[in-house]
Amino acid sequence: MNVEVKEFIKAIDGGILTPKGFVAEGIHAGLRYSHNDLGIIYSEVPAQAAAVYTLNSYQAAPIHVTKESIAKNGTLQALVVNSACANACTGERGQKDAEMMRAAVAEKLSLPPYEVAVASTGVIGQYLEIDKITAGIKEIKLTKDKAGEAGFEKAILTTDTCTKKCAFEAQINGVTVSMGGAAKGSGMIHPNMATMLGFITTDANVEQKSLERALRKVTDVSFNQITVDGDTSTNDMVLVMANGMAGNEPLTEKHPDWYVFMSLLKETCECLAKKIARDGEGATKLVEVHVTGAETDQEAKAIAKTVIASNLVKTAVYGADANWGRIVGAMGSSNIPFNQDRVSISFGPVEVFHHGTPVIFNEEQAREYLLGEEVRIYIQLADGLGAGKAWGCDLTYDYVKINASYRT
Template structure:
């Protein structure tokens, strides 16, 4: 682990993962749900970990979410998380709920855990029952470890239409102890939080008060996972779970702790990194789009406008086609309910100013075309109407998005 010269500094651990914090192991195996691909994964902590979670706002919440919510409510701690891909176990009625409970029990029995210390999650096709024989087979094979290979096995096991694994790791010193936080997630399509078709897992060896952790996750989620969009759809299974097992042996963290801001920065950086990785890996995506709105009356207005812009199909297709059509951007701003002065808006795509005080600015189409050909596109909006700002992330909309989703079940 990197030595930290500044106790307030949060550093990225470039070779780290969600297994870098003390006391965590993982596994991923092929159970046959997705043919010859890994499809059941496990994260386990040496000791029960304080747990916080946020979930989809879709009214059709899948069976595993209900079981996980019940587990966490028991005492606010979780020791293991089991995930299957290839089948969402959503809209599956009483049988789906029974299968989720049975999955939880099998993991608890295998690793000698209390059942309420196991969280379950599923991702994949909606309306299909879990193939329980395959689930049983997969759980029997789980043999968690702490190596980079074990981390990769878990990450592969949770993927659906994702094209890459998503991970990050950060560390800082709190109470003189090195505290590490790592994260991994899956998500590529049906991304339009609050939340998205994403599963996110954040691990840390920090000791944190459960109520403080839950509030922190909810607040950070609003500015990270809930600020990404791929296609405007919200799924039935979306969950982000934070596990804090306390093995760094710092003093209990809460809002009154003098270094609470350091922990909050760890959580913010981890969540933003994972959120941007999801947006970049949107189904069929060729570019990551970041929108920053400045000069708003409040941060909620700024975030809402940024998300409206990055979620616009017209903006997304313009970015895909490298067309500097700023008219689509200002149209998106005007569709929101945020306070604006229609005569005072600036718009820039990358370094190229295209609108100044709501009037067209001369710019080079060739320069704009060259910028938009890159794989990272930034859009800046200044409302000149306040001091607040907000960001959102998304991706372009390509022909491949249609190809992927037209044949998702086949």
């Protein structure tokens, strides 16, 4: 997948272990019939930490535990995550199980419990097989090599068809700073957040409150702008650990190179978000909606996300049908006012609607474009300078098949 990267940022081959001072691994602990299902990331030194979480009113036990850990002093040194079971809607027992996961990692790595974050993903309403998890934690042998990175990436997957990772580097203060990420997500994706986990590591030296504000700002234009099926989950989080081992001066919003760090974080989050959208359950295409000319950026983002979330738009894209009427309908349901007489719409290079009037276009050219693996829909308004993007996927027969038998 092509990633647009600013000229001062370099996309490199790597992931969560690209930055200095991080090790990881994932193993099969027996929570699933096969494949890795338990993983750990560890920083050699305490890392400044920040996270954003699902806005679903049902928040799973691991989210409560991670919030508690970060709230202690704003740092983390380790993260443990399991797949197969979400440990959500599991009451007091679920809370104790999440705390036991944290305690087991803390004991293994000789850390205070509050230096450990916990994440879980999988089926809601089932209890963790905590004995298998604690035994697995003892078995994990953390490593810096590619096998450890790949092992962790596989351990966090559920219905995903592939692992999702990326890495970037840039010069800050004359020092090379790296950032890497790993994510999972395929269905139940409609963030503010959704069934997705995103873990980002960096060796940049960043002040914790600035890191927290940066993550919230970047999440708003990346992870919170993807949708697969309109459902928001109970477990999801994006978590950043910055251990400072690159040796740059401490970064805050006042530092002259702050924009470089923000660009690194944005590129990493957007790259992972697009990979999640592309891997939607049963999906065959990544769909990207660009809205320009809105009154504000916020309104542009809202319109873009409403269009990308429309099942009618998604099925039309799957069928390679240039049915622009479905886009207009979705725009109208966004509750964002706009000048309907000045709207223009294009599927890639093919304009189908101009200033509120249908355009005679080449149906075969439009169909050929929509048959591609990446589809961009451009919406031009005439109300201001606001711009925004959203990402999603097509809706296919296989989505129904996968989710009709998710537990079986």
